[in-house]
Amino acid sequence: MVNNCINIMLDALFPSHCPLCLTPSSDVLCPGCMDDLPINRHCCRRCAMPITDPHSALCGHCLQAPPIIDCSRIPFRYADPIDQMIGQYKFSANLANGRILSQLWLGHQQTPVELPELLIPIPLHPERLCRRGFNQALELARPLGRHFGIAVNHKSCERVLNTPPQAGLKRQQRKQNLRGSFRLKQRLKVEHVALVDDVVTTGSTVFELARLLKKSGIRRVDVWALARTP
Ligand SMILES: [Zn+2]
Ligand SMILES: [Zn+2]
Structure with a gap:
């Protein structure tokens, strides 16, 4: 405030x-602050985890056990100042930061060869939405949708379990915590979608929703997020 x-x-x-x-x-x-942004330059094509070898396309995790998602586009690492800006946007409703983050995202998102047919923001549980007053993933998805000419669909998936914050949980605990937390309200008649979120940490949330969408017949599920936790 x-x-x-x-x-x-x-x-x-x-x-x-x-x-x-x-x-x-x-x-x-x-220009100085622009140069200091934590760009996620060398990262895994599939999960966008930063990788040190600029010649590898996939991280060790994805080589060993490919995740359910097909491709991730995440332009920033979750580091200063992007992490602070996202925090203020989400938890202090600093909407000016939301607009800046959207502009930075658009400026750093390359046009994919194959565009998804729909953008699906990760839904918030109604209780959390009520407390926060807005879904940051939806607000970030809208300018992307306008820019790339892709419809944003925030009505077909809902969050039915209000899972506690995932921070501090181990990968396996997060996965168990999220099982059954989403529901598909209507079948989508598309083949290729991208899930949109502000931050991807272990990927458990996007993997859980991707699992549900693929089970319903969607062929390809990508992830578009603003920042990736290394
Ligand atoms: Zn500056
Ligand atoms: Zn990976």
């Missing part, structure tokens, strides 16, 4: 400033 007020005052006083370092800038971020 305090951050929101400061930003509103700064916007009124200095309409063209970098929101991170406050230097004058007419772009979304000043």
Whole structure:
């Protein structure tokens, strides 16, 4: 809330400033802050986990046991300042940060060779949606949908279990925690979709929804997210 007020005052006083370092800038971020963004440059094609060898296409996990998703496009690593901006956007409803994050995402998302037919934001449980007031995944999906000309479908999947926050749980616990947490309300007559989320950590959430969608007959499920936890 305090951050929101400061930003509103700064916007009124200095309409063209970098929101991170406050230097004058007419772009979304000043060139210095833009250069410092944690770009997820070398990452696994399938799960977007950062990898050190720039010549490998897949990470060790995906080589050993390919996950249910087909491809991930995640332009940033979940590191400073992207992690702070996402946190303020989600937990303090700093909507200005949401707009900046959307612009950064659009500026760093390459056009895939095969575009998905639908973007499906990861649904929030109604109780959490009510508390937060908005679904950050849906709000981030909308500008992507407009930019790439892909419909955003947020009505066909719902979250039926209000799972506790996943932070601090091990991979296996997360997986068990999420089993049965989504439900498909209507069958989708498409072959290729992309799930949209703000952050992918272990992937358990997107894998769980991808499992359900593939079971319903969808051939290809990609993941589009803003940031990947290394
Ligand atoms: Zn700056
Ligand atoms: Zn991988």
